Amino acid sequence: MMNWMNIELILLILMPILTAVMLCFSSESNHKINITITLTSISLELYFITALLVSNFAAVKNASFFLQYTIGRAESPFVINFALDNLSLFFSLIVTAAVFLIVIFSVKYVEDRANQFFALFFLVLAAIQGSILTADLFTLYLFIEAITIFTTPLIAFKKNETTTRAALQYLFYGLIGGVFFFISIILIYFELGTLRMAEVAAAFVNIEPGMQLTIIIFFLLALLIKLGIFPIHFWLPRAHSACPAPISALLSGVLLKVYLYIFMRIFWTVISFTILSRFQLHHFILELALFSSLVGHLFALQSDNLKKMLAYSSIGHIGMILAVLLLNTKAAFYGAILHIIAHLLMKSALFLSTGYLLQTTLSYQISDLKGVGHKNRSVFVAFIIVCLATIGMPPLFGFVSKWYVLLAFLESQHYFGAFVVGAGSLIALIYYLRYISQAYLTFKGSETVSIWQENLSFKEFFSSFNAMKAVIYLFTFLIIFFGFSFKFFSMPIDTAIFELLNPQKYIDLVLGG
Amino acid sequence: MTGLLKKILIIVVLLFTTLALYLNFILMPEYQGLKTGVSNYIIQSALRDTGSLNLITAVLYDYRAFDSLGESTVIFGAVSGIVLILSRKMLPVSSKGLSFIVKRTLGIITPFIGLFGLYVISHGHLSPGGGFQGGVILAAISIIFSIVYGSAFDYRRYSPQKKTILETGGALTFLTIGLAGLFFEGAFLHNLNFLTAEPGTLLSAGSIPYINIGVGFKVGAGLAIIFYSMIQKTFEEDY
Amino acid sequence: MFNNLIFIILFMLGLYTLIMKKNLIKMVIGLNLMEAAVFLWVIAFSDTGGRISIHKLAETNFNFNDPVPQALTLTGIVIGASTAALLLTLIIELNKFTGTIDRDQIEGLND
Numbered sequence: 001m002m003n004w005m006n007i008e009l010i011l012l013i014l015m016p017i018l019t020a021v022m023l024c025f026s027s028e029s030n031h032k033i034n035i036t037i038t039l040t041s042i043s044l045e046l047y048f049i050t051a052l053l054v055s056n057f058a059a060v061k062n063a064s065f066f067l068q069y070t071i072g073r074a075e076s077p078f079v080i081n082f083a084l085d086n087l088s089l090f091f092s093l094i095v096t097a098a099v100f101l102i103v104i105f106s107v108k109y110v111e112d113r114a115n116q117f118f119a120l121f122f123l124v125l126a127a128i129q130g131s132i133l134t135a136d137l138f139t140l141y142l143f144i145e146a147i148t149i150f151t152t153p154l155i156a157f158k159k160n161e162t163t164t165r166a167a168l169q170y171l172f173y174g175l176i177g178g179v180f181f182f183i184s185i186i187l188i189y190f191e192l193g194t195l196r197m198a199e200v201a202a203a204f205v206n207i208e209p210g211m212q213l214t215i216i217i218f219f220l221l222a223l224l225i226k227l228g229i230f231p232i233h234f235w236l237p238r239a240h241s242a243c244p245a246p247i248s249a250l251l252s253g254v255l256l257k258v259y260l261y262i263f264m265r266i267f268w269t270v271i272s273f274t275i276l277s278r279f280q281l282h283h284f285i286l287e288l289a290l291f292s293s294l295v296g297h298l299f300a301l302q303s304d305n306l307k308k309m310l311a312y313s314s315i316g317h318i319g320m321i322l323a324v325l326l327l328n329t330k331a332a333f334y335g336a337i338l339h340i341i342a343h344l345l346m347k348s349a350l351f352l353s354t355g356y357l358l359q360t361t362l363s364y365q366i367s368d369l370k371g372v373g374h375k376n377r378s379v380f381v382a383f384i385i386v387c388l389a390t391i392g393m394p395p396l397f398g399f400v401s402k403w404y405v406l407l408a409f410l411e412s413q414h415y416f417g418a419f420v421v422g423a424g425s426l427i428a429l430i431y432y433l434r435y436i437s438q439a440y441l442t443f444k445g446s447e448t449v450s451i452w453q454e455n456l457s458f459k460e461f462f463s464s465f466n467a468m469k470a471v472i473y474l475f476t477f478l479i480i481f482f483g484f485s486f487k488f489f490s491m492p493i494d495t496a497i498f499e500l501l502n503p504q505k506y507i508d509l510v511l512g513g
Numbered sequence: 514m515t516g517l518l519k520k521i522l523i524i525v526v527l528l529f530t531t532l533a534l535y536l537n538f539i540l541m542p543e544y545q546g547l548k549t550g551v552s553n554y555i556i557q558s559a560l561r562d563t564g565s566l567n568l569i570t571a572v573l574y575d576y577r578a579f580d581s582l583g584e585s586t587v588i589f590g591a592v593s594g595i596v597l598i599l600s601r602k603m604l605p606v607s608s609k610g611l612s613f614i615v616k617r618t619l620g621i622i623t624p625f626i627g628l629f630g631l632y633v634i635s636h637g638h639l640s641p642g643g644g645f646q647g648g649v650i651l652a653a654i655s656i657i658f659s660i661v662y663g664s665a666f667d668y669r670r671y672s673p674q675k676k677t678i679l680e681t682g683g684a685l686t687f688l689t690i691g692l693a694g695l696f697f698e699g700a701f702l703h704n705l706n707f708l709t710a711e712p713g714t715l716l717s718a719g720s721i722p723y724i725n726i727g728v729g730f731k732v733g734a735g736l737a738i739i740f741y742s743m744i745q746k747t748f749e750e751d752y
Numbered sequence: 753m754f755n756n757l758i759f760i761i762l763f764m765l766g767l768y769t770l771i772m773k774k775n776l777i778k779m780v781i782g783l784n785l786m787e788a789a790v791f792l793w794v795i796a797f798s799d800t801g802g803r804i805s806i807h808k809l810a811e812t813n814f815n816f817n818d819p820v821p822q823a824l825t826l827t828g829i830v831i832g833a834s835t836a837a838l839l840l841t842l843i844i845e846l847n848k849f850t851g852t853i854d855r856d857q858i859e860g861l862n863d
Contacts, residue, residue, distance in 0.1 A: 014688070020593075153595070
């Protein structure tokens with residue numbers, strides 16, 4: 001009678017919500033209990049998703065993995081269900097792992113109002129998991145709105161004019177995107193009378209072309225606003241640079257990938273890519289995304305604020321990933337998903353180390369960076385390594401993923417794309433070096449200690465060890481490690497690509513089981 | 514001049530978009546939902562399935578109960594976000610309130626407003642209404658107290674701590690009923706069939722009335738907290 | 753057809769308010785107008801001439817309007833209300849720092 005099958009899918013969403021309620025309820029003074037709740041919950045979350053992977057490893061390997069949980073009356077045709085296939089398992093896993101590390105970092109980083117911070121953080125996590133797992137369009141809309149609403153107070157967490165302004169702008173743009181999303185979902189309901197993704201996917205061809213175009217355009221508007229593609233990208237650098245470092249890492253590293261996942265889910269599973277290409281829209285978006293990538297890198301070049309520079313660079317990378325996805329070849333998906341992992345690791349590491357290095361400086365302006373490289377040498381070395389990976393230096397992870405993206409562009413004979421990848425790397429080299437050299441400028445009269453002298457004394461290295469540093473080193477290690485052993489990802493990426501290219505499997509399994 | 518030009522340009526663009534959208538929406542067939550979709554199923558069998566006379570409530574708290582859970586989570590998050598942004602460190606500086614006549618009149622009316630709110634909440638499955646609608650009416654009591662009697666009165670009567678407890682309690686009620694559905698009926702947020710009585714009575718429709726009560730108190734307390742956080746700042750500045 | 757026209761006009765009025773007005777509160781009103789236009793349209797469009805979707809006891813008349821769009825709209829309204837509250841909160845906070853709610857006078861909001 002009791003259906004305990006696949007209960008993990010629900011727990012992945014309920015755990016963070018319950019944690020948030022508990023954190024809101026507990027007072028701020030018992031800091032230790034709050035931290036314990038936080039760490040236990042995030043560890044359990046990681047455990048659930050890893051357990052799902054390990055226990056179904058054989059199924060994952062031959063791309064037949066599929067789990068489904070139906071909420072409420074399973075016998076009625078109109079229910080919400082959650083589905084986990086290879087693609088969503090992969091995204092859920094990398095997102096949970098990244099959030100796990102970010103939480104460990106922020107336990108030390110956020111001191112005051114920690115329980116409110118973590119309550120909202122866990123609500124964001126719940127909304128992210130929900131939007132990855134859901135197989136229902138309206139629930140997807142709900143979770144996308146929830147992500148926008150929950151992240152806004154976190155952006156305004158520092159409470160000054162800049163952050164409030166950035167949060168206001170972020171909320172306005174996010175809500176406009178949400179309205180567009182709602183319209184297209186309602187249009188789908190009016191046309192097809194259902195909201196389940198699989199049923200919509202099976203019947204979307206039957207809608208007449210004009211209406212299909214309207215639905216697609218509203219979806220595109222919503223998602224392009226959320227992704228920060230060129231004409232509507234003003235909000236992104238402000239929002240991503242105003243918030244505390246862990247939230248920057250969450251927004252830039254994790255959330256943009258979630259929106260990319262939603263983009264894939266909608267335009268490959270729900271609305272099949274052939275319909276998108278029938279209207280020739282994919283060419284237009286491809287060029288737009290490439291242009292956005294170039295614009296992002298150029299704006300990063302002229303920016304004088306370290307965090308703003310990183311956010312603009314995010315626009316550049318996301319534009320590139322979106323463009324390469326829209327090539328719709330196997331090589332393109334491989335490059336795109338590999339770069340999604342790489343960018344997730346690199347941007348999280350960059351924002352976290354920026355937050356750690358610049359704890360004591362007045363602002364993130366380039367002029368305030370003077371001498372930062374001498375204060376925390378080992379962290380700064382890690383920062384430089386991640387920077388080099390972002391630029392695309394071999395043998396780091398960033399190089400491998402960019403190489404595959406480049407190969408995908410060349411294979412499809414899309415030379416403007418290949419040019420943008422190369423030019424982006426060159427521009428990135430200039431702007432990152434600018435900041436690194438600035439950080440190594442010394443104040444007049446400060447004593448000069450050789451970097452080797454300090455770095456090689458392990459005693460000093462371990463005496464100043466803490467969780468924040470550990471997270472940054474771990475990210476750096478992962479970036480170096482996967483640079484050599486990126487083949488590690490080839491199995492999960494291949495199965496995820498299989499999922500993208502065969503939406504029929506998803507439809508059959510949801511409707512049949 | 515450039516302002517005017519920009520204005521004209523935007524108006525022209527919007528007019529063209531209007532025209533394009535209108536021409537596109539003409540293509541839409543007459544409403545098909547009842548014939549092709551699953552809503553016909555709901556109309557035919559919702560009363561038998563859930564025992565709720567109000568089909569919208571049946572959709573909200575039975576078939577798509579998870580949406581309602583997400584929705585109350587959204588309110589919960591919005592309230593904690595607003596509290597985070599407008600932190601409440603200081604006691605509110607109260608206004609004096611309105612005149613004697615207003616105070617007396619509302620003193621008589623307020624209990625009936627509360628009664629009406631409770632009625633809307635508890636009869637959500639029988640008549641128009643439900644947790645969200647009734648919760649808003651309950652929040653109005655707190656707002657009336659703040660405006661008519663001054664916010665200090667509202668603070669003493671229903672302190673923010675009490676409201677927070679009510680809000681969290683409402684959220685936990687919803688979650689608990691969802692988990693009870695898992696234990697007794699085999700699926701998360703499944704309606705509790707053993708609670709079903711004859712349709713049309715107050716305690717029928719399984720767990721729907723209880724979810725309604727939880728959501729009602731949660732929404733009422735949440736909106737009252739939002740209002741309280743907002744006015745508190747303005748009074749502090751006035752002083 | 754009339755429903756569609758009203759919806760599009762209201763929606764565009766909201767968008768116009770959002771783009772052109774300088775007052776932040778008016779921008780919030782514009783956004784809410786857009787949302788309200790969508791909700792109104794959903795309800796009006798799904799009206800097939802039936803009764804409201806509530807059974808009367810001892811009556812087996814099944815000529816109802818579709819209850820699903822109404823339920824979805826209810827969810828949408830609640831989300832709209834909480835976002836409006838959050839927007840107004842941020843405007844109050846911004847007013848505390850800058851002393852104005854004019855978009856032109858707050859540097860960096862004007863694009």
